[in-house]
Amino acid sequence: xxxxxxxxxxxxxxxxxxxxxxxxxxxxxxxxxxxxxxxxxxxxxxxxxxxxxxxxxxxxxxxxxxxxxxxxxxxxxxxxxxxxxxxxxxxxxxxxxxxxxxxxxxxxxxxxxxxxxxxxxxxxxxxxxxxxxxxxxxxxxxxxxxxxxxxxxxxxxxxxxxxxxxxxxxxxxxxxxxxxxxxxxxxxxxxxxxxxxxxxxxxxxxxxxxxxxxxxxxxxxxxxxxxxxxxxxxxxxxxxxxxxxxxxxxxxxxxxxxxxxxxxxxxxxxxxxxxxxxxxxxxxxxxxxxxxxxxxxxxxxxxxxxxxxxxxxxxxxxxxxxxxxxxxxxxxxxxxxxxxxxxxxxxxxxxxxxxxxxxxxxxxxxxxxxxxxxxxxxxxxxxxxxxxxxxxxxxxxxxxxxxxxxxxxxxxxxxxxxxxxxxxxxxxxxxxxxxxxxxxxxxxxxxxxxxxxxxxxxxxxxxxxxxxxxxxxxxxxxxxxxxxxxxxxxxxxxxxxxxxxxxxxxxxxxxxxxxxxxxxxxxxxxxxxxxxxxxxxxxxxxxxxxxxxxxxxxxxxxxxxxxxxxxxxxxxxxxxxxxxxxxxxxxxxxxxxxxxxxxxxxxxxxxxxxxxxxxxxxxxxxxxxxxxxxxxxxxxxxxxx
Amino acid sequence: xxxxxxxxxxxxxxxxxxxxxxxxxxxxxxxxxxxxxxxxxxxxxxxxxxxxxxxxxxxxxxxxxxxxxxxxxxxxxxxxxxxxxxxxxxxxxxxxxxxxxxxxxxxxxxxxxxxxxxxxxxxxxxxxxxxxxxxxxxxxxxxxxxxxxxxxxxxxxxxxxxxxxxxxxxxxxxxxxxxxxxxxxxxxxxxxxxxxxxxxxxxxxxxxxxxxxxxxxxxxxxxxxxxxxxxxxxxxxxxxxxxxxxxxxxxxxxxxxxxxx
Numbered sequence: 001x002x003x004x005x006x007x008x009x010x011x012x013x014x015x016x017x018x019x020x021x022x023x024x025x026x027x028x029x030x031x032x033x034x035x036x037x038x039x040x041x042x043x044x045x046x047x048x049x050x051x052x053x054x055x056x057x058x059x060x061x062x063x064x065x066x067x068x069x070x071x072x073x074x075x076x077x078x079x080x081x082x083x084x085x086x087x088x089x090x091x092x093x094x095x096x097x098x099x100x101x102x103x104x105x106x107x108x109x110x111x112x113x114x115x116x117x118x119x120x121x122x123x124x125x126x127x128x129x130x131x132x133x134x135x136x137x138x139x140x141x142x143x144x145x146x147x148x149x150x151x152x153x154x155x156x157x158x159x160x161x162x163x164x165x166x167x168x169x170x171x172x173x174x175x176x177x178x179x180x181x182x183x184x185x186x187x188x189x190x191x192x193x194x195x196x197x198x199x200x201x202x203x204x205x206x207x208x209x210x211x212x213x214x215x216x217x218x219x220x221x222x223x224x225x226x227x228x229x230x231x232x233x234x235x236x237x238x239x240x241x242x243x244x245x246x247x248x249x250x251x252x253x254x255x256x257x258x259x260x261x262x263x264x265x266x267x268x269x270x271x272x273x274x275x276x277x278x279x280x281x282x283x284x285x286x287x288x289x290x291x292x293x294x295x296x297x298x299x300x301x302x303x304x305x306x307x308x309x310x311x312x313x314x315x316x317x318x319x320x321x322x323x324x325x326x327x328x329x330x331x332x333x334x335x336x337x338x339x340x341x342x343x344x345x346x347x348x349x350x351x352x353x354x355x356x357x358x359x360x361x362x363x364x365x366x367x368x369x370x371x372x373x374x375x376x377x378x379x380x381x382x383x384x385x386x387x388x389x390x391x392x393x394x395x396x397x398x399x400x401x402x403x404x405x406x407x408x409x410x411x412x413x414x415x416x417x418x419x420x421x422x423x424x425x426x427x428x429x430x431x432x433x434x435x436x437x438x439x440x441x442x443x444x445x446x447x448x449x450x451x452x453x454x455x456x457x458x459x460x461x462x463x464x465x466x467x468x469x470x471x472x473x474x475x476x477x478x479x480x481x482x483x484x485x486x487x488x489x490x491x492x493x494x495x496x497x498x499x500x501x502x503x504x505x506x507x508x509x510x511x512x513x514x515x516x517x518x519x520x521x522x523x524x525x526x527x528x529x530x531x532x533x534x535x536x537x538x539x540x541x542x543x544x545x546x547x548x549x550x551x552x553x554x555x556x557x558x559x560x561x562x563x564x565x566x567x568x569x570x571x572x573x574x575x576x577x578x579x580x581x582x583x584x585x586x587x588x589x590x591x592x593x594x595x596x597x598x599x600x601x602x603x604x605x606x607x608x609x610x611x612x613x614x615x616x617x618x619x620x621x622x623x624x625x626x627x628x629x630x631x632x633x634x635x636x637x638x639x640x641x
Numbered sequence: 642x643x644x645x646x647x648x649x650x651x652x653x654x655x656x657x658x659x660x661x662x663x664x665x666x667x668x669x670x671x672x673x674x675x676x677x678x679x680x681x682x683x684x685x686x687x688x689x690x691x692x693x694x695x696x697x698x699x700x701x702x703x704x705x706x707x708x709x710x711x712x713x714x715x716x717x718x719x720x721x722x723x724x725x726x727x728x729x730x731x732x733x734x735x736x737x738x739x740x741x742x743x744x745x746x747x748x749x750x751x752x753x754x755x756x757x758x759x760x761x762x763x764x765x766x767x768x769x770x771x772x773x774x775x776x777x778x779x780x781x782x783x784x785x786x787x788x789x790x791x792x793x794x795x796x797x798x799x800x801x802x803x804x805x806x807x808x809x810x811x812x813x814x815x816x817x818x819x820x821x822x823x824x825x826x827x828x829x830x831x832x833x834x835x836x837x838x839x840x841x842x843x844x845x846x847x848x849x850x851x852x853x854x855x856x857x858x859x860x861x862x863x864x865x866x867x868x869x870x871x872x873x874x875x876x877x878x879x880x881x882x883x884x885x886x887x888x889x890x891x892x893x894x895x896x897x898x899x900x901x902x
Contacts, residue, residue, distance in 0.1 A: 030784075031777065031783075031784060146846070257789045258787065258789050258790065261789050261790045
């Protein structure tokens with residue numbers, strides 16, 4: 001396969017030659033209509049932008065920050081930057097000033113590309129503090145036309161400059177593209193990191209291309225696929241999926257109209273392939289549950305009944321056993337009445353394959369989608385490996401493992417239980433951070449920091465973060481994330497934080513799902529004023545207790561985990577928020593931080609004499625302002641089995 | 642945006658009486674092109690009456706109105722005035738509740754449509770082309786007000802704040818020369834108010850609309866308006882920039898009451 005182009009500018013040029021102008025490379029819903037761009041359009045847009053950058057003085061190895069929702073222009077900007085041998089640095093669009101400052105400063109960006117006024121504003125603040133940042137380019141001119149600055153330029157203006165530049169130097173673009181080598185850095189992805197400052201993961205063209213092609217072959221995906229690009233461009237998953245795989249296969253990437261219209265847009269497009277982190281799957285499930293709760297009695301009953309049927313059928317299917325005739329008939333009926341319409345409403349009726357990646361998914365959530373007939377599979381990877389380590393094979397699905405190692409990947413388990421691997425996607429190192437690189441990469445083996453083991457079928461099973469897996473005082477294995485994911489199956493629980501390291505039993509903080517619980521409370525005429533108020537209602541404690549009982553029941557069925565059933569819990573007074581530092585942008589719980597900030601709450605969980613605890617909390621608003629509030633939180637016991 | 646010059650609308654010595662109650666007493670005001678003018682005053686001061694007179698819903702007993710240099714005849718009906726280029730929103734929502742947000746906004750284009758009901762029914766040739774043109778204009782407004790996600794939602798199912806926004810969209814769809822807003826932020830929470838204030842400012846700055854609005858929230862009024870007219874018991878008691886109005890003793894009296902009162 002050496003004849004395949006290995007750098008993204010080359011792949012783009014190849015696609016523009018290979019595919020007919022009628023083949024959509026990208027679609028964007030604009031003014032209510034899906035606008036298509038062919039691969040030829042894509043190339044032209046990228047070339048014009050790249051040449052415009054060149055005319056502004058963009059040099060090889062310059063960095064360009066990219067921030068905003070998934071817009072074609074931002075992907076073009078990314079490719080344009082790469083065409084000149086530059087390195088794009090995508091940023092999380094909801095990141096606060098401090099984080100952006102760190103990344104833009106650390107990565108030494110000279111250029112920045114922003115989606116709209118909101119993002120441009122953030123960058124303009126940064127420009128005051130970081131003189132190295134020279135130019136800010138924006139896509140949506142709304143609210144920016146009146147700002148006349150030399151260093152603030154519209155995307156289309158840059159392209160116009162590029163067209164002029166291209167007339168003057170007709171060979172410039174191809175010369176620059178041909179100077180890009182497969183082992184050049186193609187992107188720096190900053191990992192959110194559950195501890196300390198973000199780290200810049202250096203990745204090359206070859207890594208992304210190899211991994212993308214590996215994924216495509218694994219599932220026989222081709223240029224006919226349709227995908228929705230709505231996850232943050234700064235997430236490696238989106239980069240591999242909406243950029244790497246789209247380039248390598250030629251399939252169509254669809255950008256939704258806005259973040260609020262994703263569900264509707266997805267219904268219109270009917271994607272054939274989905275790649276999303278568990279929280280997306282959790283959110284969709286919660287939405288379904290709210291709607292079902294709101295529906296008529298007979299519909300609720302029918303839904304509950306047929307989901308049970310589907311669950312039974314799926315268990316057989318996963319085990320590759322024969323489905324009993326009766327259940328098969330019921331499943332067909334259920335398909336006609338429930339599953340079919342539901343899947344169609346979610347825009348998932350054309351799905352060939354869907355992946356959940358980035359975090360562990362609760363087995364119940366996973367099975368829910370599979371039982372509906374959506375071919376949801378698990379994948380394990382990290383930014384440091386271009387998300388390419390292991391994934392499940394059709395016909396070898398198992399809700400608790402993440403499948404066999406992907407082609408070209410070697411996995412081994414260290415003596416302390418940590419998962420180590422060699423993947424074609426293994427990164428070059430952390431940008432300007434050799435110490436961290438040395439800690440993570442040893443002789444080509446990447447230390448994942450995850451604890452896991454290989455099952456008898458040769459599948460990798462991840463238990464938890466290695467440093468989080470602990471033991472209770474009685475020696476029972478305690479895997480907090482495993483318990484939390486089980487809790488999160490309840491539509492009423494948004495986040496959970498389990499404690500138990502060096503304790504006698506497991507206690508949890510629960511973050512209720514405000515939307516779902518508010519809906520539940522309204523239907524029962526429970527009055528409340530705010531999140532804090534709602535969370536402290538005794539009825540809500542009761543509601544969550546039921547959810548915990550279910551989890552305890554399921555834990556009691558596993559011999560190793562029987563003693564890690566939850567004994568006490570409290571409902572949190574606020575939503576865990578990345579702005580407050582409690583979770584990362586990709587919604588991973590930052591345990592150390594929480595333990596430090598809410599030590600008194602943890603003490604109350606383990607002090608049986610206490611049934612409530614006072615808390616004082618500081619909130620950070622989106623604009624960076626803070627406010628303090630006080631609340632009294634109840635601590636409640638729960639039965640174990 | 643203090644471009645003075647010829648006012649787009651001139652109301653001179655307006656008086657109107659409802660069964661012995663003098664709702665407006667000899668009030669004059671000017672609206673200049675490109676400005677945002679606020680009409681404020683305590684409850685019952687005659688603000689909505691003034692707006693109703695400006696868009697021709699009421700006929701003043703005395704006084705006259707000149708719009709774009711043309712004196713308004715007493716026989717003009719509100720729809721003629723709307724056709725002249727004055728659009729408004731209402732204090733109490735007046736959307737077609739069974740219609741989608743999109744349908745409601747399309748209604749705002751009615752003034753601009755020329756094909757008749759029969760050719761529209763057939764939807765062919767000119768009327769089809771026209772409909773597409775108008776839909777494009779409406780989509781730009783939807784984009785402007787960021788309501789893409791509720792395009793197909795019936796108005797009755799929308800929360801209050803969004804209904805207000807759809808109403809604003811409908812008024813904008815008429816591409817008016819003068820936009821009258823009757824309490825665009827009434828009953829909204831802080832966040833919704835901030836959103837609407839942003840949209841009003843954008844409509845003024847980016848799209849160049851001339852806007853006259855009634856509003857109770859003083860903070861918003863002071864922040865977004867170029868000029869303010871203050872009414873109290875049907876009389877104009879002050880007029881000027883926000884700072885001038887804030888300093889006026891009459892305004893303080895009308896809003897806070899006198900010492901001991």
